[in-house]
Amino acid sequence: MLLYNKALDANHTMLRMAALLISWKAESLDSDALRLFDFLVANPAHIQKLSVPRGKFTDKNEFKSYKNRYQNFDPKSLFNAMKEIHYLAIERFVELGVFQSDNNSSKYNVFLEKIPEGLKKLAKSKENSISNQAIDFIVENLTSISITGSDGLKKITSLMDYKYDVN
Incomplete structure (x- = not known):
């Protein structure tokens, strides 16, 4: 059986990232954070699995309804499989002028006005296949x-190694 996984679609990744950037309105970002957030937008069911103290994000349990029996995968393996697509999307945003590298680090300055109008329109549309609930x-x-850190995104998502990060 052939199954489509939007998480592994480069065009859908650009769309998800554009929708996230438009809502986030960040002036700068770290590529690891963008990758983690994109994974959560592509796989909203993983939000309910975030490792946070009880009662911290009570609304995370609303994402149980996104669970799909056909999307049975190891989250860390899928996240790692998405790595090349993430970097292609980030590189494309650099080419478009949406991202500007911040001294050869994993940080980028963001210029939302450079997102192409067609992509911006589709990202804002209610008819796209992106979970606005996840983005919100x-x-x-x-x-x-x-x-990074003991309460950082890498740890709470369980998608990236964090033990040897320097804060």
């Missing part, structure tokens, strides 16, 4: 959390 959750709860 991420913007409201996760964008202010550090990537």
